[in-house]
Amino acid sequence: MAGRDKFGDCACFNLRRAARLVTQAYDQVLAPSKLKATQFTLLAVLAPAGKGIAISALAEKLGMDRTTLTRNLAVVERAGLVSLRPGEDPRTKLVSLTANGRKALEEAVPLWREAQSEAIDRLGDEWGDFLKMTRRIAAI
Amino acid sequence: MAGRDKFGDCACFNLRRAARLVTQAYDQVLAPSKLKATQFTLLAVLAPAGKGIAISALAEKLGMDRTTLTRNLAVVERAGLVSLRPGEDPRTKLVSLTANGRKALEEAVPLWREAQSEAIDRLGDEWGDFLKMTRRIAAI
DNA sequence: AATATATAAGTGTATATACACCTATAGAGA
């Protein structure tokens, strides 16, 4: 049974491994900002949102399970970087950046730029394909 | 400051999102086997290893932090799928499949094949590029 | 042999992830 099944070609394994390694690289560069990659992404997505965005809508935008987002939000809320308040529909909660959150993001952006440049450089010609492919996967 | 920085192009975000979605797809297909994608990978890598492999060597092979592997091994060990015994160098621990582990793997392989086929179909022409790219990232 | 260094592995802690299940409220239909 072994031989024809090349587990080393597993799409899931290869993708997860790549994600692990890239996350470690970003986390290392972002370390001085005290933000992890996931948290940076969260703040960055919230920055343009004027009066806040509902949790489910945010989860959709991030391609993230809603309950995962709930836990991730708890971390940045505890750190005072985002605030949650009820929307007009009292079932909803609107997430928005606090002043501290905005400041933390601004301080982290140069570090992110650095990590991002490094990633783009490493991928070289394949950078465009990389973006297209990861987005195609997300378009399921 | 916003505008030139396209956070939606973040390599880390795009990669993590893709990994989340693909993992969910694999986990769903693998569900009848009771194995999660990570556990399947673990068993699959161990299958050819004759008399066992040391934890650090296995972590290296998987591109995974050693301490992460320790926790992941605890899960499959508790389930009776792998066993750990000291190597010749008493500092090392050799990991190997149990009979139950081998059986669980064999039962899961057809499900994995299904998930893998689906992934390959979805990526179409880009499948080769996908593998090359994720491996290139791992080659850092 | 005694000490210093390097290597293998585990633990404490914290974040990230998601399924199954639960609660609360809005909106539709009788």
Next chain:
DNA sequence: TCTCTATAGGTGTATATACACTTATATATT
């Protein structure tokens, strides 16, 4: 209005991830 259903969100539980730190043992140096 009352009930049914759909939607928004949280909680319990479990796995996945990794850094900082610790323990134990092998190997090298003196």
